[in-house]
Amino acid sequence: MQTDALGLPSALAEVDTKDIHETSAMIFLKDRRTESANGHVPRLERLIQACLENPELKINLVPVTILWGRAPDKEESLFRLLMADEWESPSKAKQLFNIGVMGRDTFVRFSEPKDLQVLINEAKAQSPDRITPTITARLQGYLDKQRTSIVGPDLSDKRNVAGAILSSPEVMRAIEKQAAETGKPIAAVKAEAQGYLSEIASNYSHSVVRFFDHFLTWLWTRLYDGVEVRHFERVRALAPDYQIVYVPCHRSHVDYLLLSYVIYKRGLRIPHVAAGENLNIPVLGDLLRSGGGFFMRRSFKGNALYSTVFKEYVHSLMQRQAPIEYFIEGGRSRTGRLLPPKLGMLAMTVNSYLREPAKPVAFIPTYISYERIMEGATYVGELKGKPKESENLLGLLKTARKIERIFGTVHLAFGDPLYLTDFMAKFNVNPTDASDDNVKNTHAMVQNLGVKVMQNINKAAVVNPVSLLALALLSTPNAALDEAQCLEQIRLYQHIAQALPYDADTHVTDMTPRQILDYGVQLKLIERTPHILGDMIRVADKQAPLLSYFRNNILHVFIIASFLAALVQRNGRIHRDRLDGITELLYPFLQSELFLKMALRNIADHVHQVLNLLIEQGVIVDLGQGVVGSPEGNSQAYQKLIVLASPAQQSLERYFMALTLLSKQGSERLTTEQVVNLCYVVGQRVSVLHADDLPDMFDKALFTSFIDTLVRVGYVSIDTDTNLLSFDERIDRIAEFAKFVLQPDVMQVLTHTASLSDDELSLAMASMEKKRKFGRG
Template sequence: MLSLFGLDRLFRLIIRKLMYLWVRVQVLPHDLKLLGIDPDKPICYVLQNRLLSNVLVLDTETRRLGLPRPMRSMRQHGLRERYSLLFLTREQRNPLARPPHAHSPRLVSLVDAVHADPTLDVQLVPVTILWGRSPEKESSWLKVLFADSWATPTALKQLITILLHGRQTMLKINPPLSLRQLSSETESSERTLRKVSRVLRVHFRRQRSAAIGPDMSHRRTLLDEIMRSEPVEAAIAREVMERGVSREVAESRARLYGNEIASDYSYPVIRFLEIFLTWLWTRLYNGVTVHNMEVIEKHATDHEIIYVPCHRSHIDYLLLSYVIFTRGYMTPHIAAGANLNMPVVGGLLRRGGAFFLRRTFKDNFLYGAVFNEYLHQMLSRGFPIEYFVEGGRSRTGRLLSSKLGMINMTLRSYLRDHNRPLVFIPAYIGYEKLMEGGTYIGELQGKPKEKENLFSLAMSVRKLQKVFGKVHLSFGEPIYLNDVLDAGMPGWRGDAGAAERPEFTATSLALGSRISTGINASAVVNPINLLSLVLLSTPKHAIDEDQLAEQLELNKALLAAVPYSALVQVTDLDGHAMIAYGEELKILQRRKHPLGDLLYLHEEEGVLMTYFRNNTLHLFVLPSLLAVLLLQRGSATREQALHMVRSVYPFLKSELFLIWSDDQLPDVVDAYLEAMAGLGLLGIDGERYVRPGSSSEAYARLHILSRALRQTLVRYHMTITVLNQRGSGRLTQQQLEELCHLLAQRLSFVREFSAPEFFDKTLFRGFLDTLKGLGFLCTTDDGHLVFDERLSALADEALEVLPSGIRQAIQQVTLITDEEVAAALLAMEQAAAKRKGKGG
């Protein structure tokens, strides 16, 4: 009757106006072009539930976005439908009425029309509408009743849900499903209907799970299940037997560990953090840019996701969860160090999804069993997980080698239960200024690491007035665990003892390397990365303004000519715009001069800028190495250049997680040589590449490019020189690391390598590990390093690419007597013991 007099439209208009006085809707995706809707084909929206509120929200938002509206008729292509909308389920008002999951009459009509007309196709566009995103939880009857859950709500429940969650409404429009593709000429209409309904039900379930997450058990219930699990029961029995305690004590200890570890996810806390972080980002940063979000959208509904970002700052925890939540997906549960489990802050992080782990627990098998079981329960229930494979924040801006603890536990859990495919998604996080920058430099210079505490956190509030530029988050190429296991452990699916196979360790190492390589392959090159790369390659970190702009443009041109990977993003600012941006962030200083302004870095700022250079140094490694070679030799054939690259590449690949295999090097070297020649950095004389004249601008540009890698090559050569001078079997690796650290400090002072990361022990350790992996070094039973003449040959090759002045400085600084070496090492041991004593 309402429809007859047109009152239905008036009724909907009034309800819509009243509802939108309160309701606020977030529409996803932000870029509607990603949906791929064909405007020339009929469109029918699909909602899961028949609710007026959902219809009004969909109709309002599609009108605002300029999309076809659901309340319009479908009168084209022979269709005679009143609305462009259908429902999978509807409220069950009458228990004698048809079941709520019976086929929609409109869907029946559309399927019949498609079967009748072979040229007709209808786009079914599923739309997910969530009134708040609080997962169901056993502990709260109110949430179970009024959270947007899996059940079809009653009208009363929906009204209360709108009142409670209307300001956090999310509407997600999904890519269309082709009714033609879902149909088959040989199938009956009834069979097609069942197939379409099944596909849509699965789709809605997965979309809701990706946004809300699985139903959440009460924390106490989850811990009870962990305590009853077979691995934890076995660990408790072992604790009783080996520690000589009663079973009650062992169980109490295990439960204490569980409470120490487990998160306590709270949707109100997530909402509070969303509001707070929205304010914080606008206060601290000029914006947060997100790249390759489609990687998440592709996998969130049907894969167990493990996010594996690089770790640059404490902001990383908050940033990734914030981006994922505001893009319509459930925040991951984050593995956080126990050092962050501070009063107040620890509780807030725990309710935001953090679970805590100790730095090491290899000697505490009971704690290990509880933690492993907790992680397994989270993975098997379908919760997204996030952890940092580096184990800690990078103090140098380079990726750290993967720590395999969390990777090993993930592999063991998956081998135990792999019902749902698991994917690792690397994530690159790039900053333009760091809140912790000064602290990092102090630690590299030898100051003890600052322990996180409430006072230091409160003091950081002073920095809220500062501008920290933009933050860049880029998701990398997904790594499918099934593929990794198939390659490294064939037959793992049918092997109950696969986790104990000898290939397990190699597979874990390979996975860790792939994750690190994937992070670097999704790098975002911001203006500060490029400014730091150029300025730190100039004497006294100063350069003419026009020359700086030209060098910045040159580096961008190199990245465009030989793309490192399809996922790398590069700033679209030109050279002069980058300079202006650096001045805006108060990183660059300007000195006026009649012959042209000079741009420079203060000494302290120069040290901090090494961090940002190192973020993207891997993108310039090969052209910088080729520049070094050509500057030293004057000219080289393609074969000579390739030979030089091959001699150094294994160490660079290990340190910087480069993507190219040995088989790819010839093509990559050719591409860089051609690009450098095309940009005027090199000349071509027959089959030889020739450096430009020493008085030319091209020579100056090539020289600046070469210096990006100089410190790395110096560090390699110095390590090998010290080994050769001391002799085989004379030093342990720890002694050599300490000695190289001391010598690098001296060389840094006399040769202007004013960057603490130049003498970072971690880099020496990584280089030595690579030497051992390649067979140049071996370790005796008593821990001493032994080698043969091949190491000397390697030293001679490395020596060729260094300028004579630096070669001489290395020789001088490494010529020390055995007595001086012994005294230096003793002093280092005493200092370390003293620091340890204070820490205890």
């Protein structure tokens, strides 16, 4: 029995003491066979009476939740899924079925013991004439709370939920407003709202969830070597008392199913997941909807009624305390970097709580990484300008079925939770204050919360073997290294990540460098080429653009070390003060691009720590008098420096593409779109120059993010009438630092492109617009 496993007295044993004489230690709160005429449970009444007569008597009541057919770590037949426990009281036939067929497949959870004397004292204070009913209700509340955390809130009556949403004051006002504006009858507009709700709402079914359990167990076993999960205990501890909002990064369509699967297998209620309308297709859409998915359009613009219905649906989920999940990036990252957060769903969550607080809200940033990704080739094509393909999950699984290569291990880590009440206190947000100042504070809070979510996702990063291989090999001109050098480079990366951990949550693979190489060969990502002077390790054919995705997953962990290596390698020798100055100038852009957790005010100390570590490893040399430099040019240490410098070099090249272009063209000459498009063209050229075909150099999202950061930090402003970018001489001063950062060949390309005449600019813009119209740009 479960009591034996936990070291508790048997629930079936007789209880016989001076004050208590009971045939067993079990109390059923809902048992029509034994309850008294007043609806009370006789055994509980007797125990309460014994405690009232003897205040020294110590009795602990242990709430126990038993769910038939809800054992998340066991497999079941599809037929038995239909008989699993939900909220409805089972019929006698179902009870017999549960005992006879599912008796070995139950889920039992013991809560913390409750001191009956304490419960009695609390009941006396609350309602002295109703001690037994008060305690019974309290105990039932404990059980309901535990059941809610396992199977979720009672959502069995979907019609009541829909009716409550459509009759809410907010939706009714939106219906009346649209009817007045369009001249349609109220009934017609309400029917339209009903249609929107049907399009949006989930239709949760425990049976379908259990079906997914079987199917996904089979699928993961077929596709992956395993799913490694970290820090789930955080979620388990918070689930009973907090409104849980999962905010994962978005790498693949597989994310939708993976996170829910992991949560379910660990015994918690799967979240309601916000999914894009592109997945709301026949059969698949119904399955996802039954698994807790709800659907949203990409844009609410121009449809106030739809927007109101959707917000009210989210509010209903919050009020029913259903866990929620949404991908804060909005869409899947095509580069492996985190995308800037889309704040719409975050704002809806916050506003729902401010409007009508229920449980306190805990956001769970969640890091997901793969070692192979199904959509990889599609992502690379889109970055190179191919039209975005209309993808869906069925197409993805069909593709996966055709791929014979293994996909390695999936890594999922639950980051440090963020508590909404903490942010409300920090930004002085008052739920009852409708003033303009409070609205501004709320807006600022949501923006800050979005950034913190991204930073905490990155803090939970997993430095997996594929990412380390990509980081080492893609930093060489031909994506190849001598095997001994490759092993040393991987060892250096592991030492950096372990000696100066990015964060306590960051995990570094415990594979040895040799095991990492063998693993890469096994995954067919790299090849070993025998040679008389020593084997060479190279990236397998056509894998370099795909591997850049996995390198970018962990770039933030090594970016400061890479940045310092790039500055030292480019200059040969450089004073520490100049390193500090350049770092302080450029760190805001690195921080914005990679969602680095370190504040600018603390970066100088961190730079000194990293620099000293690199000196200790022999990658950088301390020349004395505050000057550091490169090792000897033909040394192994210098080769390590070059490889270490490469990732940051590519980021810096992108920055100075935009800065040099702005500086040469002048203020109020270009719009953001024009700068991004020109940088895209230059990036393609630089990528050819490097002969690496890596998509990072022509990712428009990265250039757009850089311009946004220039605006945010005050270097650039945008004219509201013309959309032209205006700036002062500070841009010129920053652009001058390019000579300390970029290689001469790259500088030449940038200088030439940045100095285009007006006619050449117009021609380039016209050419790009033509390509865009024909779906090639």
